[in-house]
Amino acid sequence: MSAMNACELEIDLQCLGLRIDPSCTLEEDARSFSRTRAGLGSGLELTIPGQRKEIWVNVPVVEEFAKSSPWVLRKAAGSYRVRHELTDEEHLVHVPREPRWYRSKTGAGTLMSRVGVLQGTYLGIYIEETCAFWKSDPGLQCHFCTSGVNVGKEEEARKTVDDVVETALAAKAESGVTFVHFNSGFQGERDIDGVIPFVTALKERVGVLVGVQMTPSRHLEKYDRLKELGVDHLSFCYEFQNPEFFAEYLPGKQKVFGQQAFFDAMDYTAKLWGPGRVSGEIIAGIEPLEDTFAAIDRIVSVGAFPTVCIFRPLPGSKMAGYPPPRPEEMRQVFRKVALACRDAGLPVGIAPNIEVSLVVQPDDALELLPGGLKTTVYLAKLKAMKAAAKPMFKSLLKPRARS
Template sequence: MVEAPNDAASGRTEPTDIAGVAQLIMDLQAVGLRIDTELETTRRGGAGPSDSGMLWIEGVPVTVPPSSTSPYRLRADDDGQSIYRDGVKLASVSGTSRPRFYDLTTADGIPYHQIALLHLDSLASTVVQVCNYWGTSDQCGFCGIELSLDAGRTIAKKTPEMLAEVAVAAKELDGAVDATLTTGSSAAPDRGALYVSRCGQAVKEATGLPVEVQFEPPRRLEILDQVHDTGVDAVGIHVETFDPAVLQRVAPGKFRTGIETYFRTWERAVQLFGEGRVSTYVILGMGEDPELTVEMCKRAVDIGVYPFVVPFRPVAGSLMADLPAPSREYTEPIYRKVAAFLSERGLGADTAVAGCARCQACSALNLVQQAGAASPCGSAGQVEATPPLLQIGRRPA
């Protein structure tokens, strides 16, 4: 058995200039990175960090969209690879090699990489790669869940047995440190929560890894008790935006569920899983009211929920593919305020245990918190408004 690498071996270390690296990452996730050398691992389509390169910047895990127009360039140099701007080296980079478990197949001939992927040091899979919103007027504008299925890069439904088999290989061969399992939304009363939890239970029992499962709010809160009984460690229940006008426009199905339903679901989930082990994505740059966003993030933190604040990232082929990512000037003040709330509550990436909030590669929130850059909410400065939301061309129902 191959031992899982420690943090240093896997690439995750703490940079000496945390605040500087945080600002660089915020810029990169806004304007992208020009790739002048090879970047081994990229992610296209799907429900995760789509259309991104995965790398370690000064030991920090990061997903960054490639861009041919970015002022930042990834170049080979004497240190291996580094990020430059205007000819000045800004940070050292460690790439990620192709995971070894990708070359394996199941007894039925299914490649392991069609079952789960390694996002830096986290194993991730969409266990049901279809969604009842997809292709209807309810389709979420930011999502690309069925794109990778249409392209033949994955299979529609993964079984618990498949996922357990792949997770063992990912841990032993490539040092996966946790597992994140998500699913397309279902019309069933549990919204898909019970199946993804059974899959999570199989992974945890086979590997011992911490596991987060992600799903929409079930129609009955008692279903959360059944999820908890499977032994998974954390849950992600993602509202995506706290601005009801934006939610209605970009995710009509979630809007009908209602933001208050999310809060009721989170409260029950925190009672079961504990503070910091329940998270929600909060996407910045979709036209939301920033002050409302900050206020509602605080409300979530106050009940023990980790609001995983991330910049919007356009996914090629999605309904919002033409909406640009927000600037650092917009995202940074929000990061600072939310980081302050988290610090006051004693929550952080370490309390998340597993999942996106543990990984943090798609956000600078944890670095901002670590750097002590968070200020009291009233003194962090006014957050600026985003440009008006672009019109989304929806597919016919």
């Protein structure tokens, strides 16, 4: 059996988790496990040397299933390796250090790591209050989510614009961050308006690419305003293609929005922003594989790209006792992602330094493409697009004049 490539290893680690050998000195070497936002980033951040780039992965280590993982992390002679104890397969990995700015405070005295955290190479910030689905009685929260037990405890309950700007400035200066991702749960009538002051401030005072992930607005014209403000990326988490799974596992989204509202917002914005700028987010490993494949086709058909999370049974969520998906099935999913992006000619991995550790990104999955002319031409096209887009990104990464 040939050794796994970096993307296959990324999938294996996300599905099976990792045990940590006593030889590891992660308190000194690694980023602390941060259970913020929906909770997916609560594992160990690693990077795996790949064919085209270093692949970032957040590996489950605290979940129950990780305790019986065949993968073990060891440290020897200053280097870290993961080893599969049943097959003896071994890979070199790197353990990124915790950034110094995590310990810094903003002018208002807020610890910056309670404002935002790195999830790979980008800065993730949950804005707004705890998702209203968590506050309703009975709870209407999505069954996989833990944001209701994180926001206000592991992170600040409410972030101010100044705290966010200062944290983003530190992350840009010290960690080379180019992308800040804002998300929030359901905020009732406030809709997507709450993000506007944050986007405006980051564009004017920091100079970074900005992504927004919120529940869909029925007032589609509001997305025109976000486009004018310079939002670079939008994502819509509809999670499941199969309507029965959507209704069962996302009771709040089903009651307030319905699946169609996600499609309407995704389709509208994918057209407005153009190919490869909007994503549809789904979870793989719960609904049948053919539904996940249909979701990938649905998303790519409108020019959006699929962001696929491998299901992680998070402690504190309603699905904590569910089994994680099988790596063989997840390989099929990500091969499908890569093929769908290639066949649609979607620009993936073009923006500088956006590595997301929580998911297998479409450009991580390019390692799963079969060889041949189609793949060679697509990879050459991506390289040319990346080079051509450099001046545009250079200009977007400068603070822009105050409006």
